[in-house]
Amino acid sequence: MTATEGVEAVVGTTGTGEPEPIERGTTARGPWARAWSRFRQHRLAFGSLIFCALLILTAIAAPLIAPYGYEETDIQHKLAGPGAPGHLLGTDLLGRDILSRLIYGLQTALTVAFGAELTALVLALAIGLLAGYLGGRVESLLMAFTDVMYAFPSYLFAVVMVTVLGRSIFALVVAIGIASWVTQARLVRAQVMTLKEREYVEAARSMGAKGSTIAIRYILPNAIGPILVTTSFAIPAAIAAEAGLALLGLGVQPPTPSWGAMISEGSRYLLAAPHMLVAPAVLFALTLLAFTWIGDGVRDAFDPSGEQR
Amino acid sequence: MGLAGYIGKRAVRLVLSLIAVSILTFTLLQLAPGNFADLQRVNSGATNFGGVGTESMVGELESRYGADVPVWKQYLIFMKGAVVWDFGPSYKYASRNVQDIISEAFPVSATLAVLAVLLALLIAVPVGVFAALRQNSKTDHTTMFVVTLGHALPSYLTAAFMILLFSATLKLLPSGGWNGPEDMILPVLALSLGPAAVLARYVRSSMLETLREEYVTAALAKGGPRRTVIIRHALRNSLIPLVTVAGPLLAALMTGTVFVEALLRIPGLGLYFANAAASRDMPLLMGTALFFALILMVTNLVVDLIYGLLDPRIRTVGGGSHDGH
Numbered sequence: 001m002t003a004t005e006g007v008e009a010v011v012g013t014t015g016t017g018e019p020e021p022i023e024r025g026t027t028a029r030g031p032w033a034r035a036w037s038r039f040r041q042h043r044l045a046f047g048s049l050i051f052c053a054l055l056i057l058t059a060i061a062a063p064l065i066a067p068y069g070y071e072e073t074d075i076q077h078k079l080a081g082p083g084a085p086g087h088l089l090g091t092d093l094l095g096r097d098i099l100s101r102l103i104y105g106l107q108t109a110l111t112v113a114f115g116a117e118l119t120a121l122v123l124a125l126a127i128g129l130l131a132g133y134l135g136g137r138v139e140s141l142l143m144a145f146t147d148v149m150y151a152f153p154s155y156l157f158a159v160v161m162v163t164v165l166g167r168s169i170f171a172l173v174v175a176i177g178i179a180s181w182v183t184q185a186r187l188v189r190a191q192v193m194t195l196k197e198r199e200y201v202e203a204a205r206s207m208g209a210k211g212s213t214i215a216i217r218y219i220l221p222n223a224i225g226p227i228l229v230t231t232s233f234a235i236p237a238a239i240a241a242e243a244g245l246a247l248l249g250l251g252v253q254p255p256t257p258s259w260g261a262m263i264s265e266g267s268r269y270l271l272a273a274p275h276m277l278v279a280p281a282v283l284f285a286l287t288l289l290a291f292t293w294i295g296d297g298v299r300d301a302f303d304p305s306g307e308q309r
Numbered sequence: 310m311g312l313a314g315y316i317g318k319r320a321v322r323l324v325l326s327l328i329a330v331s332i333l334t335f336t337l338l339q340l341a342p343g344n345f346a347d348l349q350r351v352n353s354g355a356t357n358f359g360g361v362g363t364e365s366m367v368g369e370l371e372s373r374y375g376a377d378v379p380v381w382k383q384y385l386i387f388m389k390g391a392v393v394w395d396f397g398p399s400y401k402y403a404s405r406n407v408q409d410i411i412s413e414a415f416p417v418s419a420t421l422a423v424l425a426v427l428l429a430l431l432i433a434v435p436v437g438v439f440a441a442l443r444q445n446s447k448t449d450h451t452t453m454f455v456v457t458l459g460h461a462l463p464s465y466l467t468a469a470f471m472i473l474l475f476s477a478t479l480k481l482l483p484s485g486g487w488n489g490p491e492d493m494i495l496p497v498l499a500l501s502l503g504p505a506a507v508l509a510r511y512v513r514s515s516m517l518e519t520l521r522e523e524y525v526t527a528a529l530a531k532g533g534p535r536r537t538v539i540i541r542h543a544l545r546n547s548l549i550p551l552v553t554v555a556g557p558l559l560a561a562l563m564t565g566t567v568f569v570e571a572l573l574r575i576p577g578l579g580l581y582f583a584n585a586a587a588s589r590d591m592p593l594l595m596g597t598a599l600f601f602a603l604i605l606m607v608t609n610l611v612v613d614l615i616y617g618l619l620d621p622r623i624r625t626v627g628g629g630s631h632d633g634h
Contacts, residue, residue: 148329153605155564156598159586160334163594164341240463244568247465248583263469267572270484274477281469285462292461 035225035301045297048290055287059107066100071255079273090275092265098279105257105280109287112172113238117231119177120184125220125227128188133196133215146185154179155241162245167253176241180234187230191223225302232298236291243284259284316614323606330602331391335384338591387595396596401588407596410581415600417487418566418577424493425500425562432505437512438544444517453513459506465568468499472573485573496569503565504558511554515547522546549619556612560605
């Protein structure tokens with residue numbers, strides 16, 4: 001890493017503003033180890049990683065952790081405030097435990113977000129690698145298709161897709177995934193275009209490696225850093241998209257909880273029961289911030305000089 | 310390539326993209342299971358706008374498109390209407406035409422968006438300059454941290470926090486609806502914070518760059534008052550790159566209006582779009598979706614043109630400034 005003064009000035013002010021020491025004379029470790037050690041020095045990102053790991057564990061173990069089922073109603077305690085006996089965060093209009101609904105809502109949010117980004121990533125990798133590597137007519141065809149999709153405002157597309165596919169987790173995964181792969185595909189292609197001119201790819205080709213081998217063994221591993229960066233920023237975006245669709249009444253079918261639907265419900269009973277809005281809004285904000293900070297950390301780890309976005 | 314040629318080429322591309330979007334939307338919506346009438350039959354009794362008149366609506370649809378007309382022909386009929394600004398009647402808001410709903414609702418959304426942009430600029434420019442002048446200080450880091458918060462949270466979540474603060478706790482402002490000017494405050498505030506964060510970041514880094522330029526040093530060396538130099542020489546030039554973010558920013562703002570309008574029950578285009586999707590009011594959904602796409606594409610085109618005028622190098626490349634959403 002060549003650290004000129006200019007670079008240093010930028011590095012000193014990345015994202016969250018924590019000055020980062022520039023590593024000099026790091027011994028011969030792989031790029032992954034270097035990225036990981038840079039990530040760990042990013043305190044906010046590392047803390048967020050732990051927080052998000054806990055969130056993921058909570059979502060997986062939701063039935064064990066949630067004190068009640070998400071549909072279970074406690075008719076005796078409708079609209080109970082926080083701290084009511086047996087209901088730490090209170091209950092909603094039907095007497096359902098808000099903490100339990102938040103935990104199951106977390107499950108919905110994370111399933112949709114990770115599913116959607118996986119879908120987007122697979123699509124983007126397939127199309128981007130194909131286009132970037134094959135070139136010629138295949139490339140112009142695939143890229144024309146990508147351009148059309150790019151012109152389609154992604155949330156309009158997501159809304160239309162949910163209307164077509166119905167209100168299920170699967171529909172949301174497909175809708176949000178398809179709506180967000182385009183940016184990724186363009187990035188993959190751009191990466192492939194630069195990487196395929198590199199000497200080591202040239203060398204592999206001259207030694208008779210097949211096109212698919214070159215694409216998967218030599219180009220993909222080196223394109224993965226930037227792809228990982230956009231993907232990690234895409235996760236909070238997908239979480240926000242799921243909640244947003246639910247807010248519009250296009251999320252998962254009730255009574256399956258979603259934070260977006262809880263926020264919209266809470267806003268309607270704002271004066272009678274503000275706790276219905278506070279709990280999901282705060283948890284939602286924390287989750288988004290944590291995932292965004294992980295993205296910041298990943299970006300700084302792979303590209304210490306960049307201050308994009 | 311001359312400017313006229315560039316504009317022409319972009320306009321053709323815009324029309325082609327719009328046609329692609331309309332075909333895609335129309336085809337997808339044709340595939341959607343269940344129509345408005347079905348949904349009304351299921352819901353009737355449960356909702357107040359229940360089953361009345363749905364049969365006549367289906368009849369009207371058939372008289373508009375003709376029964377048993379193939380899908381591609383239906384599409385052509387729809388587009389023929391769309392070109393002359395006639396989308397036909399809405400299902401949900403019976404007796405109202407889609408184009409009338411759009412012309413009534415769009416000014417509401419546009420007002421919110423324009424006010425939000427202005428407010429965002431009012432916040433972002435001073436904050437960005439302030440942070441740049443105190444680069445790497447505690448104030449700089451704190452400001453930029455707050456900016457990250459504004460950037461990461463979607464506008465509807467900001468709106469949720471604002472109604473908690475201003476409506477539920479302080480009881481100062483209404484928590485939604487659209488009855489008077491006081492109803493504009495919360496949505497505009499909520500919509501402006503995200504763009505303000507993005508803009509502040511750009512102003513800061515652009516300002517840092519211009520402050521290092523020789524003409525700024527020269528102006529300071531000549532003994533110009535620091536304040537004048539900063540405002541007249543540095544700030545003015547560092548605002549030009551802001552045009553590049555305007556496109557994605559306006560797009561994000563449009564998206565924001567949909568959700569903020571839904572949360573705060575503001576009868577703008579976004580609310581009608583969302584309601585149309587939820588109730589499968591296909592004419593309204595098609596109409597509003599196409600209109601949204603048109604607005605976004607025209608905005609992007611205008612932004613690119615302005616940028617092309619400011620920086621002639623762009624024209625030869627013919628590229629767009631719309632990276633990221």
